[in-house]
Amino acid sequence: MILKKNAFIVLASIMLITLSTAVLAEDTAVEIKEGMLSKNRVLIPLRVVSNNFGGDVKWYKDDKYIRIKTDEKEIFLAVNFKNARVNDQVITMDSSVVLIGSTAYVPLRFVSQTLGAELNWDGENKQATIMLDDQTVVVNVQNDDSQIPVSQKISQTRINLLSKKLNETSNLSEINPIRTYFKPYFTEKLIQSIIKGQELQSEWIQYDIPENSVYYTSSTTGTLSQSYVLGNTLTGESHYVNDRNIELVYSEGVWKVNRIKFVFRMIPNLGYDR
Secondary structure, X not given: OHHHHHHHHHHHHHHHHHHHHXXXXXXXXXXXXXXXXXXOEEEEEHHHHHHHXXXXXXXXXXXXXXXXXXXXXXXXXXXXXXXXXXXXXEEEOOXXXXXXXXXXXXXXXHHHHHOOOEEEEEOOOOEEEEEEOOEEEEEEEXXXXXXXXXXXXXXXXXXXXXXXXXXXXXXXXXXXXXXXXXXXXXXXHHHHHHHOOOOOOOOOOOOOOOOOOOEEOOOOEEEEEEEEEEEEOOOOOEEEXXXXXXXXXXXXXXXXXXXXXXXXXXXXXXXXXX
């Protein structure tokens, strides 16, 4: 009887230690709720990298690029681009870096694996678990709070068409009348600016199909950003880049361009040949 009692005590102690260890492991995991999906790829805020993955992370706000430095690696990434530079090697990621408001989001898979972390993805619960050394980070993909019906969201076909029409503003001499031609695609506000010679791009700059998704700021507004590599600096260590930031509005049952803004910046050389 005493042996059975002692055995029970030992078994209970083992179970208690195991349970305590599991709870402790769960408690030490860092949970992040700001993960997001862009064309079925998980992106995380840059601060998650700097706070949890180690290394020195620097965000160059004006030129919108990132440097991540560890003992063995120096990684450069830039907003709107899929190419990254790891030491002297250029690598193409499965998603570009995006800027939403003032927050830079980076591709989770590329950054975690480049830094040597193990990554597991739970598609059913939209949850990613990253394990690096003794650190565990759980990233939850946030729900779309825009409350926009799927049928109302802008299609990729429409995005491509609006991008093409914006490219055409670089040569207005071939378009007449301007207002009638652009009315199905642009708001009256933007058309007026174009007629007055404002918000026009250079004729030799033609933006490609956008790599990024539209990010909705409300049920009737969204933003989209495109970038064009103008060329290399004289040293070849950097690229000159021109951004086209697009504001979209949902008007009369269709998405139109309401405003565009061009921004010039300089990023590290990421292997683009323009």
